[in-house]
Amino acid sequence: MSNQFSLYNRPAARRLIITLVAIELILIVVGYGLLWLYALQQQQQLGKSYLVELVDKLNHKITHGEHDWRQVNLDQHKAIKNYQLIVFEPTGDTTVVKNNHNDFSDALPNWTLSAKQSNKIFYDARGFEVWQNLAAGYRLYVKVQYFPLWNNFANPIYLLPLLLGLCLFLYVMIQLRKSYEVWYKFLDYAQNLHLQISEGYQPAKLHEFRNHPESRYLAQLFNRYAYKMGQYYDKVRELTYRQNILIDTSPILLFIMSRNGRIVYFNHKFSQVFNTPFQQGSMYILSDFITGANKTTQQLLSSLENIQTYATLPVTNLQRNLYFDLRITPYYNRFGQLQGYSCGLQDTTDYHDKLQKAWVEDKFTADKLTSFNKMWAVVGHELRTPLSGLVGMIDLLAEDKAQFNSEQQETIATLQQSSQTMIQLLNDMLDVAKLDAGKLQTNVTSIDLLKLLCQTTELMLGNARRQKISLYIFVDPLTPRFIDCDEGKLRQIILNLLTNAVKFTREGYVAITVDKTDSNHPLIKAKTSQNTTVSKAWLKISVKDTGLGITEKDQQKLFSYFGQANDSISRQFGGTGLGLAISNSFSHLLGGFIHLESQFGQGSEFQLFIPIPKFSLQSAYQYKTGNLRITLIIISPFSIFERVNKVLNYVELSHHIFTAMDEGVIDTINNLDLQGLMPVFVIDDVALKANNHLLDHIDFYNDAIKIILSMESPKTLPPEHQLQFDGYLQKPASLSQLIAEVNHLYDLKINREKTNTHLPVQLAFKQFLQQYPNLSHSSVSVASASPPVNNYNVLLDTPIQLVDDGQTSVDNPTDAHHSSQKLILIAEDNPVNQKITKKHLETLGYRYLVADDGEQAVKLLSENRQRIGLVLMDCRMPILDGIEATRIIRLNKDSVPIVALTANDSDDDRNICLEAGMDSFLTKPINKQKLIEAINHYMV
The missing domain is CATH 3.40.50.2300 (Response regulator)
Incomplete structure (x- = not known):
């Protein structure tokens, strides 16, 4: 800051002085202008007062008869320079009175022209004139001239505003100089503040501002600011040092690029790799160092404006012996305009070499797998061909098993079971190969759900008999009969679940239950929470057994390939562990999933959930009960039979279901109010094993229709049961078969009563078996060349045909x-x-x-x-x-x-x-x- 301070050398001060002078001049001009107007107004007021005084004097003289007009004058008024008075008398005489100045002419004003101007004052720049009527017909003409107004400004009182303005101006200039001197000290201090901060904190000298409290306070603020800035500067300097160290020692090639592709800065690693030192002012272009690893990347590098967000691009050096990942991030100014790109090059040469090597190995492996898949397809076909011949020949032997003795029949049965196991194992392995290759696709068609269930369970009859367990099917009446699904895969899933359930169940039952549900089911919501296009209608197919059960620990590995609960299971029951894994994969192909609920030692329930976007409105059962006046009494030891309640209620058929057979149940049955309905007993043969004798204690048992529900075929049914029961149903009997059999036996009983034919029902049943010795339980002759009866949509007024399940042929046609x-x-x-x-x-x-x-x-x-x-x-x-x-x-x-x-x-x-x-x-x-x-x- 200079020692000699001059306001005029400071542009801001100079502008302020000019402004103050202009304001001072304006104030003086305005002041004197107002004085001028004031003086002019005072002259006019004096003129009016002079005129009033003059008229009063003249009227007084006229009233008292005095005609000495010359004694009336205006000389005593100092403001009047010249005046002229003319009195017009009624007699026509005229008297002129004026001062000793000759500024006015002696010509008289025209009385006629001025008659209309009486009692009016006319002002001009120098004075005024007026015509005034007096008393007694006298008239007065007055003309007055004033002294000029500026003569008054010689008076000291009129110079006072000018003197005060000059004094105020001098005072303001003195104070302004002092304030500006302090202010420019602040400016010099602030201007050199960054230099002072870089050298260390230097506070402002407060004693220079001791006479200026505001300046002193401002200086304190500057000192605080300088102190904080000094601290920030030290931090920035430390951070800048660390940042420079971090960037220059970074193993990644870092650089900053403008939006047109010009590199404005790069770090030391970049210099080393590309052997190019960074020099300020030199121009570096991105294309001088790297190029895109592929055509798409090169196009992006050629048009950087298309990169609006973070991107990672594969690039190489110009010699294509180094490979990098270019990680580029655009940065913007505060107005949102693209400024440039922050970039980094990650060396991926080693990774690229390993990837190339892995790609070659993977291609070699893929070629081997492709060759293996082709070989497996050929081998699978070649294995199927002789195996199909083996299975076919064994089946032909099984059809003619009546020609063999019991030992040979047992051998044929063993061969048949082993060949089927081999076929199933081959099918499973082929399915696994197709799943791994991703070649499995769905073939959605409209399928008869009830027919599919019955056909699938029929395949498990032999295994269930050998295990001495029962098979059941329970379908909710609201379940649609026809659905759109892949029949083959759905059949395979159900068959695999049934196979496992039968294999691991030593006593009790295996049951299939089917229910229609929707997407609000908790399990479905949990599995499909991320899917926004989930179907609303779903099907739940459960396979429930009373087998071994599975621990929670072992449940986790059931759905993996070759996964079984434990090694002892594999040794004891055999199997490969492929069935559940394949079923789980198939369920996913169908858009669903499999859920397992199991308690060790109590059994398991595998629940298959699949979406059914299209289904028929026809329910699973369409009954034709006719005029049946019966009440069903169903006895089974298994609580799952409670599901029959819903179906029988749906068809409005009177019924009673008992899941035990003891003396208490017998008493309950005896106390039933039959209401005139014919009782029909449907008894599970499992309930007969221990408590057959209790049936004799039922009062109306002998008069009722009795149907046995058994896994045995009619020929292997014990003779005592054949004599004891009127009808027979083979498990797993559908509700259609049950009601059809009831309908048939009811008609026989009614017709017999009408004709008074007292043939015992047991004898009629025996004759019926002898009449149809070669029929199958499915009511479809597997050897018949004529169109089979659809067992799964049978009209319930048609009797069920009883057939030997071992029969496979009929006589040749005529x-x-x-x-x-x-x-x-x-x-x-x-x-x-x-x-x-x-x-x-x-x-x-x-x-x-x-x-x-x-x-x-x-x-x-x-x-x-x-x-x-x-x-x-x-x-x-x-x-x-x-x-x-x-x-x-x-x-x-x-x-x-x-x-x-x-x-x-x-x-x-x-x-x-x-x-x-x-x-x-x-x-x-x-x-x-x-x-x-x-x-x-x-x-x-």
């Missing part, structure tokens, strides 16, 4: 039937499979032609087209396979039904067959029941 029947063309290259298929057709009463390859099949079909009604086409044959043969047949515009025969049961194979023009699909080994269904569908 010659008349042969003469009108069309041929079936078998296209099969394997002699064993040919023999099995021919044997099945022979037992069903059909004639056939055999072709050893596709070419021969096309030729035989063209030669015998009018006689052939169905083609069974193997997919893999020499010369011309079944797929190409089918395409040729369809190209010839032939619509003959073609059913594929293949050992590969995959979605891909199924789709290939259907796309080639085939109508249906059968897997080897050929299931006789499915063959019957295909023949009935396409030929009958």
Whole structure:
């Protein structure tokens, strides 16, 4: 700060002085202007007072008769410079009175012209003039001139404002100089503050501001600010030092780039890797150092404005021997405008080399897996072919088991079970391979749910009998009969769950329960909480058993491949542990899941939940009970029979259910009010084992209709039960079968009573068994070539046919039937499979032609087209396979039904067959029941 302080050298002070001078001048001009106006107003007021005084004097003289007008004058008034008075008398005389100045002329004013201006004062810049009427007809004309107003300004009193303004201006200038001197000391201090802070804290000298309290307070604030700034400066300097150390010693290549791709700074590591020192002022371009590892990255680097958020891009150096991950983050100013990019290069050369090596190894492994999958598909097919022949031959032996003794029959049964186990194991392994390859797809069609359940449980009858346990099916009446789902996968899930349940249950029962639920079910909500498109309608299929149960610890590994509860389970019960894992994967493919509830030692319940976006409004059961006046009395030792309550209430059928058989239950039954209804006993054979004698204590037992519910076939049913009961139902009996049997027996009893035929019911039942010795419990003859009765949608006024489950053939059709029947063309290259298929057709009463390859099949079909009604086409044959043969047949515009025969049961194979023009699909080994269904569908 300079010692000589001059206000005029400071621009701000100079502007302030000029402003003050201008204000002072304006105030003086305004003051004197106001004085001028005031003086002018005072002159006018004096003129009026002079005129009033003059008129009063003249009127006084006129009144007293005095006519000396010259004694009237205005000389005594100092403000008047000149004046002229003219008195006009009524006689016509005129008297002129004026002062000694000759500024006015002697000419008289025109009286006539001024008559209208009487009693009015006319002012001008120098004075005024007026015509005034006096008393007695006299008139007065007055004209006055004042001295100039500026003559008054010579008076000292008028110089006072000017003097006061000058004094005030001098005072303000003195104070202004002092204030500005202090203020500019602050400015000099503040201007040098950053230099002082960088050198250390230096407070302002407060004694220089001792006469200025405000300045002293401001100086204190500056000192505090300087102290804080000094602290902040030390921190910033320390942080800057650390930041520089961190950036320059960082193992990552760091740099800052402008939005046009120019590098404005890079760290020491960047300099080392690219051998380029950073020099301030030099221009560095990103493309001089790196390039994109691929085309997409290079396009992004060429147009950086497209990078609006954090991005990681793979790049390389220009020699392409170093690989980096470019991590680029845009930064913006406070107005949201893009300023540039903060970038880092992470060296990934080692990772890239390892990745390339791993990619080569992975490709090699993938090629091996692809080769293995192809080999497995071929091996699977080749394994299926001889295994299918083995299973088919054993099934043919089992159909003719009456020709063998008991020991041979037992051997055949063992072979049959072992071959089925091998087929199931092969199927499981193929399913696992397809799941791992991601080749499994869903084939959604409309399926009959009740039919599927009954068909699936029928497959487990033999195993359940060997385990001496019961099988049950309970379907909620509100469950839809038809749903859209993948029938094959749903069947496989239920079959796997049933197989496990039967395997691990030594006594008691295995039951399938089916309920319709919705997406609000707690388990469904928990499993599908992240899915916003979950179906509202769901199906819950539970498989409940009274088996071993599973501990919580062992439950965790059940759904993994080859996972069983423990090693002892595998040793004791066998199995691979694939079934549950496959079922779980299938449930996920269907959009659902499997939930397990189990208590060790009390049994398990596997609950399958699947969505059903489309389903029929038809309920699972459509009953036709007719005019049945009965009440059902159901006795079973298992509490799960309580589920029958809901179904019977739904059809409004009177019933009583008892889950025990003891003396208390017998007393309750005896006390029932039957209300005139015929009692019908449905008794589970398990309840008879210990308490059969208690039935004799029921008062109306002998008069009632009695039906036994048993796992045994009619032929193996104990003789005492055949004599004791009127009807028979084989487990797992559906509600349709139950009510149909009740309806049939009720009609027999009513008709017998009407005709007074007193044939014992037991004898009638025995005769009925003797009359139909070769019928199956399913009411569908597995050997019949005629259209089967649909057991799963049976009208309940049709009697249930009782059949031996071991019967598999019927007599051959008559010659008349042969003469009108069309041929079936078998296209099969394997002699064993040919023999099995021919044997099945022979037992069903059909004639056939055999072709050893596709070419021969096309030729035989063209030669015998009018006689052939169905083609069974193997997919893999020499010369011309079944797929190409089918395409040729369809190209010839032939619509003959073609059913594929293949050992590969995959979605891909199924789709290939259907796309080639085939109508249906059968897997080897050929299931006789499915063959019957295909023949009935396409030929009958």
